[in-house]
Amino acid sequence: MEKIVGSIEAGGTKFVCAVGNQALEIIERVSFPTTTPEETMLSVIDFFAPYKNRLASIGVGSFGPIDINEDSETYGFITTTPKLAWQYFDFVGTLKKAFDVPIAWTTDVNAACYGEYSSGSGIGVENVVYYTIGTGVGGGAIQNGRLIGGFSHPEMGHMVVKPHPKDTFKGVCPFHGNCLEGLAAGPAIEQRMGMEGKQLPETDAFWAIEADYIAQCAYNTTLMFSPDVIIFGGGVMKQPHLLEKIHQAFEKLTNGYVTHPPLTEYIVTPKLGDNAATIGCLALAKEAIL
Amino acid sequence: MEKIVGSIEAGGTKFVCAVGNQALEIIERVSFPTTTPEETMLSVIDFFAPYKNRLASIGVGSFGPIDINEDSETYGFITTTPKLAWQYFDFVGTLKKAFDVPIAWTTDVNAACYGEYSSGSGIGVENVVYYTIGTGVGGGAIQNGRLIGGFSHPEMGHMVVKPHPKDTFKGVCPFHGNCLEGLAAGPAIEQRMGMEGKQLPETDAFWAIEADYIAQCAYNTTLMFSPDVIIFGGGVMKQPHLLEKIHQAFEKLTNGYVTHPPLTEYIVTPKLGDNAATIGCLALAKEAIL
Numbered sequence: 001m002e003k004i005v006g007s008i009e010a011g012g013t014k015f016v017c018a019v020g021n022q023a024l025e026i027i028e029r030v031s032f033p034t035t036t037p038e039e040t041m042l043s044v045i046d047f048f049a050p051y052k053n054r055l056a057s058i059g060v061g062s063f064g065p066i067d068i069n070e071d072s073e074t075y076g077f078i079t080t081t082p083k084l085a086w087q088y089f090d091f092v093g094t095l096k097k098a099f100d101v102p103i104a105w106t107t108d109v110n111a112a113c114y115g116e117y118s119s120g121s122g123i124g125v126e127n128v129v130y131y132t133i134g135t136g137v138g139g140g141a142i143q144n145g146r147l148i149g150g151f152s153h154p155e156m157g158h159m160v161v162k163p164h165p166k167d168t169f170k171g172v173c174p175f176h177g178n179c180l181e182g183l184a185a186g187p188a189i190e191q192r193m194g195m196e197g198k199q200l201p202e203t204d205a206f207w208a209i210e211a212d213y214i215a216q217c218a219y220n221t222t223l224m225f226s227p228d229v230i231i232f233g234g235g236v237m238k239q240p241h242l243l244e245k246i247h248q249a250f251e252k253l254t255n256g257y258v259t260h261p262p263l264t265e266y267i268v269t270p271k272l273g274d275n276a277a278t279i280g281c282l283a284l285a286k287e288a289i290l
Numbered sequence: 291m292e293k294i295v296g297s298i299e300a301g302g303t304k305f306v307c308a309v310g311n312q313a314l315e316i317i318e319r320v321s322f323p324t325t326t327p328e329e330t331m332l333s334v335i336d337f338f339a340p341y342k343n344r345l346a347s348i349g350v351g352s353f354g355p356i357d358i359n360e361d362s363e364t365y366g367f368i369t370t371t372p373k374l375a376w377q378y379f380d381f382v383g384t385l386k387k388a389f390d391v392p393i394a395w396t397t398d399v400n401a402a403c404y405g406e407y408s409s410g411s412g413i414g415v416e417n418v419v420y421y422t423i424g425t426g427v428g429g430g431a432i433q434n435g436r437l438i439g440g441f442s443h444p445e446m447g448h449m450v451v452k453p454h455p456k457d458t459f460k461g462v463c464p465f466h467g468n469c470l471e472g473l474a475a476g477p478a479i480e481q482r483m484g485m486e487g488k489q490l491p492e493t494d495a496f497w498a499i500e501a502d503y504i505a506q507c508a509y510n511t512t513l514m515f516s517p518d519v520i521i522f523g524g525g526v527m528k529q530p531h532l533l534e535k536i537h538q539a540f541e542k543l544t545n546g547y548v549t550h551p552p553l554t555e556y557i558v559t560p561k562l563g564d565n566a567a568t569i570g571c572l573a574l575a576k577e578a579i580l
Contacts, residue, residue, distance in 0.1 A: 143436075143438045146433075148434075150415075150515060150518045151417075151517070152549060154515065155547070158513055159514070160452050216450050220450055224431070224449070224514050225439075225514075226443065258442070261441060
């Protein structure tokens with residue numbers, strides 16, 4: 001009987017659980033809302049229960065912040081999340097009690113990064129940075145085939161950006177006001193424009209401002225990591241016109257200073273779309289038993 | 291006869307050549323000004339010639355930008371430097387003709403980062419970021435014990451910073467105006483204040499501005515890499531009062547969002563001082579023959 005691997009994409013609003021084969025093909029998938037840890041984890045355990053005998057490992061990509069320091073007493077916990085019911089919830093420990101298999105544990109955006117690296121826009125290269133621009137901004141990076149992180153996982157979404165001269169919006173980040181997330185995530189667009197990004201016409205002058213912030217992010221990312229590819233996913237990136245505007249703003253900003261691959265190959269959207277994190281968790285689960 | 295390793299710190303104004311033993315202790319060192327490639331490389335070759343039979347490998351940390359992509363036709367070259375005589379100079383090739391030994395090739399700041407990692411403020415950890423703030427701003431990063439870089443070496447010195455509300459200076463970076471280097475390197479201080487940083491009294495209000503820019507750099511670095519330690523070296527950092535001001539500005543900026551080691555262990559100055567790059571080159575040379 002072929003062994004299978006499990007995936008848990010633990011998002012702040014919904015969980016996606018899946019099992020896949022060794023080729024990382026999804027065999028079954030379910031999705032349910034994120035409520036309390038007790039209730040939600042019961043649904044998780046119910047989903048995997050029928051596969052228990054064949055399940056070799058599970059990969060988890062969780063909303064955060066989470067503790068990924070293996071030497072820490074709270075390794076495997078969700079830590080200081082604003083979702084109070086989940087604060088200091090022992091995710092890996094709870095899972096281990098139900099399924100005694102290796103568990104790979106990382107952030108949801110790291111998982112998406114790993115998915116694109118394994119099977120999406122990062123195939124064939126070793127240095128990939130992935131951002132999601134949605135209700136928040138998150139980032140993950142792979143260097144030489146490994147997810148990076150020192151004392152914790154990255155929190156790139158809160159990087160410093162220079163306010164656009166035509167943008168008078170003060171930003172919505174409760175910690176930093178006008179950091180990247182505070183200026184460019186979905187809620188910032190909605191509060192600034194009085195409507196969601198998807199309702200804003202392509203011709204609205206605001207998009208040049210949004211593209212400028214995302215280009216600043218790509219520019220800093222280039223300087224820091226010089227990756228082979230930068231992938232921007234998440235709800236905001238579903239505007240098909242946005243990528244080209246980002247390319248233009250990026251060129252203006254770098255001003256010829258750095259060499260990089262051709263922009264259409266360098267700053268891209270995810271090939272796996274909304275499946276990136278699920279595929280990434282399967283890939284990480286598979287890695288965990290190699 | 292014990293084998294020895296060589297080090298070339300190729301700076302824009304001076305070269306430092308050294309040979310060291312397997313314990314990375316310096317046996318002999320010389321320094322001479324950077325003139326033309328022909329003349330300067332002759333001095334380099336003259337220095338190592340007496341050691342030729344014992345020399346196992348050489349580590350080079352060079353001013354840049356340089357080509358570190360091993361698949362590239364110009365691997366081992368200094369590329370688009372403003373020092374015209376050195377543009378597209380084949381550094382590694384020239385060295386290989388004189389000494390047929392393995393040559394480790396990286397940037398001067400990567401070498402300094404590696405030196406501090408091997409023998410300085412980064413001993414015992416695996417994730418180190420090093421910045422030099424002097425005539426320019428440069429950065430290097432080690433993750434899981436390896437220097438990072440994808441299609442090229444990092445160029446972190448040119449990252450976006452938010453202009454300080456009390457700073458009306460426009461910046462001096464020829465590419466980006468008011469990027470980090472354009473606002474915070476030595477020449478920016480001199481042009482803004484009409485004197486060098488070392489002549490400015492500790493009580494000058496400018497230092498809070500300088501500390502803010504460096505703190506923004508430390509903050510972005512924390513979000514991107516969550517390293518175990520961030521090391522700031524270079525001429526500007528020789529002001530002993532500056533580090534504490536950076537700590538204060540960093541705390542204000544992060545606003546409790548990220549966890550990090552205690553600041554006095556997390557944001558530090560180099561233990562090796564001006565020897566960081568030389569020791570780093572010796573360490574990289576040693577790595578090259580392992």
